[in-house]
Amino acid sequence: MNIIxxxxxxxxxxxxxKVKADGSGIEEGQIKWVMNPYDEYGVEEALRLKxxxxxxxxxxxxxxxxxxxxxxxxLAMGADKAVHICDPxxxxxxxxxxxxxxxxxxxxxxxxxxxxxxxxxxDDAGQVGAMLAEALNLPQLTLVTKLDFxxxxxxxxxxxxxxxxxxxxxxxxxxxxQKGLNEPRYASLxxxxxxxxKPVDVKNAAALGIATEAKAKVAKTIPPPARAAGKIIxxxxxxxxxxxxxxxxxxxxxAI
Amino acid sequence: MAKGVxxxxxxxxxxxxxxxLELAATARKLADQSGDEVSAILLGSGIEGLAAQLGKYGxxxxxxxDSPAMEPYITEAHAAIVAKVVKDNDPAILLMGAxxxxxxxxxxxxxxxxxxxxxxxxxxxxxxxxxxxxxxxxAGKCFGEIVTNSNPAMASLRPNVFxxxxxxxxxxxxxxxxxxxxxxxxSKVLEVQKDTSGKVDLTEANVIVSGGRGMxxxxxxxxxxxxxxxxxxxxxxxxxxxxxxxxxxxxxxGQTGKVVSPNLYIACGISGAIQHLAGMSSSxxxxxxxKDAEAPIFTRADYxxxxxxxxxxxELTAVCKKMLA
Ligand SMILES: Cc1cc2nc3c(=O)[nH]c(=O)nc-3n(C[C@H](O)[C@H](O)[C@H](O)COP(=O)(O)OP(=O)(O)OC[C@H]3O[C@@H](n4cnc5c(N)ncnc54)[C@H](O)[C@@H]3O)c2cc1C
Numbered sequence: 001m002n003i004i005x006x007x008x009x010x011x012x013x014x015x016x017x018k019v020k021a022d023g024s025g026i027e028e029g030q031i032k033w034v035m036n037p038y039d040e041y042g043v044e045e046a047l048r049l050k051x052x053x054x055x056x057x058x059x060x061x062x063x064x065x066x067x068x069x070x071x072x073x074x075l076a077m078g079a080d081k082a083v084h085i086c087d088p089x090x091x092x093x094x095x096x097x098x099x100x101x102x103x104x105x106x107x108x109x110x111x112x113x114x115x116x117x118x119x120x121x122x123d124d125a126g127q128v129g130a131m132l133a134e135a136l137n138l139p140q141l142t143l144v145t146k147l148d149f150x151x152x153x154x155x156x157x158x159x160x161x162x163x164x165x166x167x168x169x170x171x172x173x174x175x176x177x178q179k180g181l182n183e184p185r186y187a188s189l190x191x192x193x194x195x196x197x198k199p200v201d202v203k204n205a206a207a208l209g210i211a212t213e214a215k216a217k218v219a220k221t222i223p224p225p226a227r228a229a230g231k232i233i234x235x236x237x238x239x240x241x242x243x244x245x246x247x248x249x250x251x252x253x254x255a256i
Numbered sequence: 257m258a259k260g261v262x263x264x265x266x267x268x269x270x271x272x273x274x275x276x277l278e279l280a281a282t283a284r285k286l287a288d289q290s291g292d293e294v295s296a297i298l299l300g301s302g303i304e305g306l307a308a309q310l311g312k313y314g315x316x317x318x319x320x321x322d323s324p325a326m327e328p329y330i331t332e333a334h335a336a337i338v339a340k341v342v343k344d345n346d347p348a349i350l351l352m353g354a355x356x357x358x359x360x361x362x363x364x365x366x367x368x369x370x371x372x373x374x375x376x377x378x379x380x381x382x383x384x385x386x387x388x389x390x391x392x393x394x395a396g397k398c399f400g401e402i403v404t405n406s407n408p409a410m411a412s413l414r415p416n417v418f419x420x421x422x423x424x425x426x427x428x429x430x431x432x433x434x435x436x437x438x439x440x441x442x443s444k445v446l447e448v449q450k451d452t453s454g455k456v457d458l459t460e461a462n463v464i465v466s467g468g469r470g471m472x473x474x475x476x477x478x479x480x481x482x483x484x485x486x487x488x489x490x491x492x493x494x495x496x497x498x499x500x501x502x503x504x505x506x507x508x509x510g511q512t513g514k515v516v517s518p519n520l521y522i523a524c525g526i527s528g529a530i531q532h533l534a535g536m537s538s539s540x541x542x543x544x545x546x547k548d549a550e551a552p553i554f555t556r557a558d559y560x561x562x563x564x565x566x567x568x569x570x571e572l573t574a575v576c577k578k579m580l581a
Contacts, residue, residue, distance in 0.1 A: 096371075096372065127362075129363070134368055142331075142363075165328075169444075215370065222399045223399070241568060247575075249520070255541040
């Protein structure tokens, strides 16, 4: 089975995000970078598919030079090889550009299934899986919590509001992963050693021959709206405090 | 020239979803600034009757694709029809819901139309004659103002954020061909497993009562169920409670769970980790009940009670029951 897993390097979920004074983006100086948590579910699922059905796992990532660290992490988890799309031309790429760039690489690789995280926790856009699927003219299964491989097709569980869908799709296809799909493994020490020797093919924009102009542009980055300071309900008696809370919610907040 | 605001309405089991009305009212507001028309795409089987309801919320014209091929929702089939109707009618702005279906569909349609899409927006306006879409990024730690130079400018709207105000317009039905080439559809819905609890999904709930590690175990959640019952709300959970097996994944609020925007969010025994805040900061009124006065949840709460939740919550339930009686 030829399995592709797409990964992105993002700020750690604990990272403080500071907006640049001119609104042109965020300050990157203090940030610790990690693999997007949703991509971890994708890589884990890719490895499990390989372990069960044979084949190999190729990591594809678009990002600046530092993203190599995340690629190595995926290789250390057990992936076999990687392609790193790295070019300053992609610095302001949106999902449309990224999806097309990933597709341009994946087109040149044998692929039965492509796994992505359902969204990256930096821009939180959640579009790349679908953009990639369209560029490759493949079906997409987004926000998946269970995946069963059945020879020439996959069956997945896809939760929607108030229900779960069981969907079957023929291969090749694009699947986007969310929490619940699996429990990602940690890279082992021998895994980390081996990862250093695994092949990573670095490609620039010219090699892919695609447009790098974003369709959707972040014109300005702004801090979140300030929230008015809350009220702490004082007192010793929990019964009185509950009564006061109820009163405030009804009379002041009009929330009940 | 591209003109007007178009929405893609969402329906399930023959009923419009609330997000569809939020989309209609928001589109109306945008279109009125330039005197433009609001149109909607409505796909499904036996759903033509729903067009009138869209009209009530401000839609002038409804493109109805009524065909068995449109039920149940399949990305490939719906995206093909939506893209075709959009191309034929050339709207300047295209809005969809950031529901599970809307997120799936909007990205695929944006790819087909080779245009820009701003996901999960919490505000949209017109600036310099163009759509300016405002959306949380980095889990709400900052916001982005998104502009798109290609047509249509697309945005998906976070459910429960935009008011659904009535503003009656014609809602005139225009039938569109929703036939799809079966061979081009590779996916099939084999089964729909409905949640039979009768509870509103977290993303659509007006009131959410959430519990965390402070609930001590699955039994602890029964007091939250009681409070939610009185307030007609839904019970949510922190990741700690889900990972401990006390609640299901579908109940998780936060960065790796659901993003919710209820009118009232009551966090009980939840410390307010940054990943939890990511999922509930856009709630309109936030209440925290926690025995630790230093818990970060209090920095986001509109109302806080520092005390043992097992004493406060049952009392609050009793108070609310009396008030609502
Ligand atoms: C990549 C990543 C993604 C994550 N995604 C999510 C996510 O989507 N959602 C999420 O919630 N978390 C998420 N987390 C986990 C998050 O960091 C926290 O660990 C988690 O939110 C803590 O849950 P909690 O508040 O229930 O537990 P704790 O932090 O342990 O807090 C329990 C609270 O209960 C209070 N308490 C205890 N007993 C009582 C009592 N009797 N009365 C009143 N108060 C009491 C305590 O004072 C404490 O504040 C994520 C973490 C990572 C690394």
